[in-house]
Amino acid sequence: MTANTVVGVPKESAAGERRVALVPKVVERLRARNLSVVVEPGAGLAALIPDDAYVHSGATLGDPWAADVVVKVAPPNETEVGALRAGSVLIGFLAPLTDPGKAKALRERGVTAFAMESIPRISRAQSMDALSSQANVAGYRAAMLAAEHLTRFFPMLTTAAGTVPPAKVLVLGVGVAGLQALATARRLGAHTTGYDVRPEVADQVRSVGAQWLDLGIEAAGSGGYARALTDAEREEQQRQLGKAITGFDAVITTAQVPGRTAPTLVTAEAVEGMRAGSVVVDLAGESGGNCELTEPGEIVVAHSVTVASPLNLPATMPEHASELYARNVQALLELLVDADGALSVDFTDEVVAGACVTKEA
Amino acid sequence: MTANTVVGVPKESAAGERRVALVPKVVERLRARNLSVVVEPGAGLAALIPDDAYVHSGATLGDPWAADVVVKVAPPNETEVGALRAGSVLIGFLAPLTDPGKAKALRERGVTAFAMESIPRISRAQSMDALSSQANVAGYRAAMLAAEHLTRFFPMLTTAAGTVPPAKVLVLGVGVAGLQALATARRLGAHTTGYDVRPEVADQVRSVGAQWLDLGIEAAGSGGYARALTDAEREEQQRQLGKAITGFDAVITTAQVPGRTAPTLVTAEAVEGMRAGSVVVDLAGESGGNCELTEPGEIVVAHSVTVASPLNLPATMPEHASELYARNVQALLELLVDADGALSVDFTDEVVAGACVTKEA
Structure with a gap:
């Protein structure tokens, strides 16, 4: 049943970060696109989204770091970079302008990473514009x-x-x-x-x-x-x-x-x-x-x-901030998978190329 | 110069009470009615109203408890009741329904006290309705x-x-x-x-x-x-x-x-x-x-x-809460003084009688 791409949602670790990268409503939509979603237990708690709401929407609870695609809000810390599988994909805010060392660490790990900050500000990518949604x-x-x-x-x-x-x-x-x-x-x-x-x-x-x-x-x-x-x-x-x-x-x-x-x-x-x-x-x-x-x-x-x-x-408004962010992530994910829910990344696409800060060698 | 009635404004002492019974704008209006106003130094600070704003509006800084009329927000504590002069007038929230002992203490002190909660809810007294303004x-x-x-x-x-x-x-x-x-x-x-x-x-x-x-x-x-x-x-x-x-x-x-x-x-x-x-x-x-x-x-x-x-x-919104309250106090004060700013209390007046919880014997 899970030959399709698995998307992992970790619990955010940064101090004060109450957001979560996916919300139940968006999990449902990803399921309809033939993606599987694994949510770390307690990932939504700071946003007052209980685990059972994720389960109810079709996600399973488990280890998000084993997934094919890990979706985060804040940039991963050192431990989190170490937890990513070589060959996996990371999507999140990655602070490419202020923390260029992060992309280097991800490259060394063999991860393909897309920074939400680097989505080109063009009409076609508006639905992925997390800077705007969070602003x-x-x-x-x-x-x-x-x-x-x-x-x-x-x-x-x-x-x-x-x-x-x-x-x-x-x-x-x-x-x-x-x-x-x-x-x-x-x-x-x-x-x-x-x-x-x-x-x-x-x-x-x-x-x-x-x-x-x-x-x-x-x-x-x-x-x-x-x-x-x-x-x-x-x-x-x-x-x-x-x-x-x-x-x-x-x-x-x-x-x-x-x-x-x-x-x-x-x-x-x-x-x-x-x-x-x-x-x-x-x-x-x-x-x-x-x-x-x-x-x-x-x-x-x-x-x-x-x-x-x-x-x-x-x-400070974690549920809706997460929901808007999750929709941005969903729009980017839909660009990265085919109709069967398998990863199919076209690096010649302007949006994909713009957002990609490092690519598995 | 100070043969007219002196109104004293103490700094509120209750925990978390950021309001003050008069604000500079209302001090000006009371001055125009021939009343003198003495403000305790720092009385407005919690409302971010500096002392010099009171001075600028015509008040003097000094001991408010020596005044003819003391105006407060919260009910006076035991020390404050003791600080009131015999024969003086007190105006403020006095919790007459939940703390009847307060009126007794004030009576024993020889103070005439008006409770803002006890202003009759009639048209003529709407401008004194501090319960509504604070609500x-x-x-x-x-x-x-x-x-x-x-x-x-x-x-x-x-x-x-x-x-x-x-x-x-x-x-x-x-x-x-x-x-x-x-x-x-x-x-x-x-x-x-x-x-x-x-x-x-x-x-x-x-x-x-x-x-x-x-x-x-x-x-x-x-x-x-x-x-x-x-x-x-x-x-x-x-x-x-x-x-x-x-x-x-x-x-x-x-x-x-x-x-x-x-x-x-x-x-x-x-x-x-x-x-x-x-x-x-x-x-x-x-x-x-x-x-x-x-x-x-x-x-x-x-x-x-x-x-x-x-x-x-x-x-939690101390300046405007104080301003609205001060206008209520002003309206009551204007009922208690004559055109020369001398105290002249008509206890047969429905509003005066209703608000009075104890009267100098």
């Missing part, structure tokens, strides 16, 4: 976090004793996470404003009901990202943002340049200029942060302003 | 907490890899807090449903875009509260709710009967019937809770369902 979760949670730490309401509130005005929320860096943060803050009743150095996103900002903050500095780059600013541009940007920021209750920052330290958009002086009780949520903490006062992974209060730098926000 | 904050935060602990999205999300459906949220007990919880959950994109034993609130539930859950059990009481159900009614209610609850991602409960233990609406069996990853937020924890698995003040996970019982939610 959606991060942006939603960032807006919720800002609301949670703000000492004030997001929505306008009218009571018999008077009215409190809606919060003003500014999002700096309007990619997928920034747009979702704007949309969520707006849902909650805040007045929203977006800023980016890529002028082409102004219409997207307006499409989620936010105002566009134009500082006259443009730096469109490649692959949908911005280029790094010159020193003079950076200084002018910080000066102008410092002035603008004082008028906002919450500032959410998401600005990253791939492979580089995140740019400083919110200076210590700008934070000092904010009204007491205001909030900065910095989503760029993993690459150093967009706020000068950010301490990655921590929540600090400075000048009566809360500066929160949450790491791995998608893991 | 608005609690309901908003309860919906946010449910969203925070749910492993899934509240809004529907459409991505290239597919769609996730909106969360289904049920609110049990639809007073001010329940209505605000429904409104906030709906803002966030959830499908909302409200339930109450008072049939007259069905229209209010529908007015915030929620469905009305009708179980055919009616128990309208007095003062806007429900009467306690009979044992047979309670059993039938639990049975029917247990069935209904299985369909919801999040259940927020707010059912309280004044002076009594909160009714059990969500049994352990009902929690077991919920989908893994779902959430119960129980706002009745202070009076024992509406969920059988509630541990007041704690967050427990049972059968892969998170049961959160936050205490004093208004304190």
Whole structure:
């Protein structure tokens, strides 16, 4: 019965990682594509998905590392790389830009590895775009976090004793996470404003009901990202943002340049200029942060302003983050197997070639 | 300069109490009514309101206990009762129904005390209704907490890899807090449903875009509260709710009967019937809770369902909770002073008489 490809789902081992690479709903769909799925007992527990939900969807419980294809969320640690079979396939976030040694270790192990970060950003591969799906979760949670730490309401509130005005929320860096943060803050009743150095996103900002903050500095780059600013541009940007920021209750920052330290958009002086009780949520903490006062992974209060730098926000909403991720993995898997569920990898395919970071020799 | 009445604002002493009885904006208004305000240094710090904001609004920093009128949020502890001057006035939440000994202690101290809980619920006193203003904050935060602990999205999300459906949220007990919880959950994109034993609130539930859950059990009481159900009614209610609850991602409960233990609406069996990853937020924890698995003040996970019982939610959004409360206090103060800012208490006034729990002999 199991001549077809076996997909293994390990329990994630990274601290704080509550996601899991497949969810029961997606297991069902893979079963319908003639794939077998082996789930490590307890793999879904941190996402509050019990083992029996996987069994119910057609998976078996067992050792995921013996599988033909191992699907993970976070990059494998050294022990996990050692547990992979030579000749097997690994799919997951592999941090190819910041941890190139990982691909080398996997190559030495004889593993063919596909990095979810390296899926080309083309239309055909949108369904595999895990960076975007997880950024959606991060942006939603960032807006919720800002609301949670703000000492004030997001929505306008009218009571018999008077009215409190809606919060003003500014999002700096309007990619997928920034747009979702704007949309969520707006849902909650805040007045929203977006800023980016890529002028082409102004219409997207307006499409989620936010105002566009134009500082006259443009730096469109490649692959949908911005280029790094010159020193003079950076200084002018910080000066102008410092002035603008004082008028906002919450500032959410998401600005990253791939492979580089995140740019400083919110200076210590700008934070000092904010009204007491205001909030900065910095989503760029993993690459150093967009706020000068950010301490990655921590929540600090400075000048009566809360500066929160949450790491791995998608893991804080593990079921749906896992479900979206699992669908991305499913779309990639469907590209790698034939109709009978046997592995059949076409390395001349643009998406396959782009995502592959190392290939069994 | 200070022949007029002096209002004192102490720093709150209760654990976790981040609110303060007056905020700078309201201090300004009281100054315009010829009242002087003395704020204890650091009184606003937990609400991220710095001392200089009070000074800027016309208050002085000093000993609040020497004032003619002391305004507080939480009931005074023994030390604080001892700090009150004989002949002074105290305004605050005083828990008259659950802690009648407090009024006795204040009477023995020679203090005239007004309990915010005892303001009559009549139109003229709506601007003083601190129970409602704080319930608005609690309901908003309860919906946010449910969203925070749910492993899934509240809004529907459409991505290239597919769609996730909106969360289904049920609110049990639809007073001010329940209505605000429904409104906030709906803002966030959830499908909302409200339930109450008072049939007259069905229209209010529908007015915030929620469905009305009708179980055919009616128990309208007095003062806007429900009467306690009979044992047979309670059993039938639990049975029917247990069935209904299985369909919801999040259940927020707010059912309280004044002076009594909160009714059990969500049994352990009902929690077991919920989908893994779902959430119960129980706002009745202070009076024992509406969920059988509630541990007041704690967050427990049972059968892969998170049961959160936050205490004093208004304190988690201290600036606006304080601002709304301060406006309620301001409205009561304006009833107690004449145009020159001198105390002039008319004990024949229905609102004054209702709120007064003890009077200087």
